[in-house]
Amino acid sequence: MNFEYFISKRLVTKTDHKSNISAPIIKIAVSAIAIGIIMMFVAISTGFGLQDKIREKIAAFNGHMVINNFSNNQSNVTQNPISTRQDFYPEFTAVPEIEHIQKVATKYGIIRTETDFEGIVVKGVGENYRWKYLEEYLVKGQLPVFDDKISKEVLISDYLASRLGFQVGDKLVVYFVRENQDRLPRSLGLTISGIFDSGFKEFDETYVIADLRQIQRLNNWEDHQIGQFELFVEDFSEIQEVGYKVYQEVDSFLNASTIIELYPSIFEWLKMFDFNIILIIGIMILVAGINMITALLVLILERTQMIGILKALGSSDWSIRKIFLYNAGFLIFKGLFWGNLIGISLLLIQKYLKVIPLNPETYYVSQAPIYLSLDYILVINLGTLLLCVLMLLIPSVIITKISPVKAMKFE
Structure with missing residues (x-):
């Protein structure tokens, strides 16, 4: 082993010499591995990052799952209320994978100003509403405060604020159509406490977040009547299985839907990222492997005389093969080192400085999101090395095909 390692080190030293024929090919092989690692890091971190970010934005406005009346399935707003007097509320103990459940209600409305108007959906939320997602998207003001009294504070999007000319602290009037079409619309004066920007235009141009009790009062509902329940799961990868369990547990007059079922086109689009990631990884490993094979073949041809001498001295074919494999392994490690150094540095720059923008109308985010995990970094490095x-x-x-006699005559 020591002899083989010594010879392989001498071989590396020789191949690093500028006058050596194999030196350019070695540099290309090392560069191919480094570039491949960088490309794989970028593909995985941005692909997973974009998937996670979009899932978070959809969950911010819908939760991971929704429980409502069957009659509300094709509508963005509540048509028939359901009661909070359910066995699964406030804790869904029958399905331990559910980590949080909250009550909400929605209602169509129109914001009217002196010069313009905009159709919206007012989403009423309760005291147990999970604010952490919207808090992340808050750009001005503060989150509404809902205490014992019915609050008139609302949270609107930056899209609506810019379009209608609103600022934090401004008053706005929302008009709601009554069930009896012959009666005049009902107006509600509200105060803007904060402005959010999720980058998800479909939601930003639609939702205004208000007190759930405002919706109950407008609809003449009791305190226990709401529009729907929103549920959050601990592990999103298990959402389909958890969704089936939840559906089995709720009453027959209630429906349980996952956000994958509510927004199938978006999640089908997200699945394409998995295919793209696998494709890029396969291509990069193939390119790196072909370059390393070329480099090894050149090394073997250049060292034909050395191989013949080692065979003449009694070295076995396998021991000589290991010499070249050690040398190739060193070059692979060299490529992995530079690939990791440059790749992780680029990802950290994007994660904290956000230098690469994206079109939110196409990707639903304004900057390329980065997902960093030691797991996939180790898997990529070990997988590339092994393959x-x-x-x-x-x-x-x-x-094994080289003859000692012919090799020692080879020039």
Whole structure:
């Protein structure tokens, strides 16, 4: 082992010499591995980051699951209320994967100003509403405060505020159509406490967040009547299985839907990122492997005389093959080092400085999101190393075909 390692180190030293024929090919192989690692890091971190960010934005306005009346399935607003007097509320103990459940209600309205108007959906939320998502998107003001009294504070989007000319602290009037079409619309004066910008235009141009009790009062509901329940799961990857369990547990007159079922086109689009990631990883490993095979073949051809001398001295084919595999392994590690250094540095720059913007109308985010995890970094490095070494075993078979007598005459 020591002899083989010593010879492989001498081989590396020789191949690093500028006058050596194999030096440019070695540099190309190392560069290919480094570039491949960078591309794989970028593909995985941005792909997973975008998926997570979009899921978070949808969950901010819908939760991970929704429980409502069947009659409300095709509408963005509540048509028939349901009661909070359910076995699964306020704790869904029958399905332990559910970590949070909250009550909400929605109602169509129109914001009217002196010069313009805009159709909206007023979403009423209760005291147990999970604010952490919207708090992240808050750009001005503060979140509404809902205490014992019915609050007139609302949260609107930056899109609506810019379009209608509102600022934090301004008063706005929302008109609601009564069930009896012959009666005049009912108006409600509200105060803007904060402005959010989720970057998800479909939601930003639609929702205004208000006190749930305002919706109950407008609809003449009792305190226990709401529009729907929103549920959050601990692990989003299990949402389909958890959704089936929830559906089995609720009453027959209630429906349970996951956000994957509510927004199928978006999640089908997100699935394409998984295919793209796998494709990029496969191509990068293949390119790196081909370059390493080329480099190893050149090394073997350049060291034909050395191989013949080692065979003449009694070295086995496998021991000589290991010399070249050690050398190739060193080059792979060199490529991995530079790929990790440059790749992780670029991802950290984007994560904290956000230098690469995206079109929110296309990608639903304004900057390329970054997902960093030690798990996928280790898997990429170990997988690349293992696959490249396995690919190098095939060209190293050439060593067994070299005759000592002919090799020592080879020039």
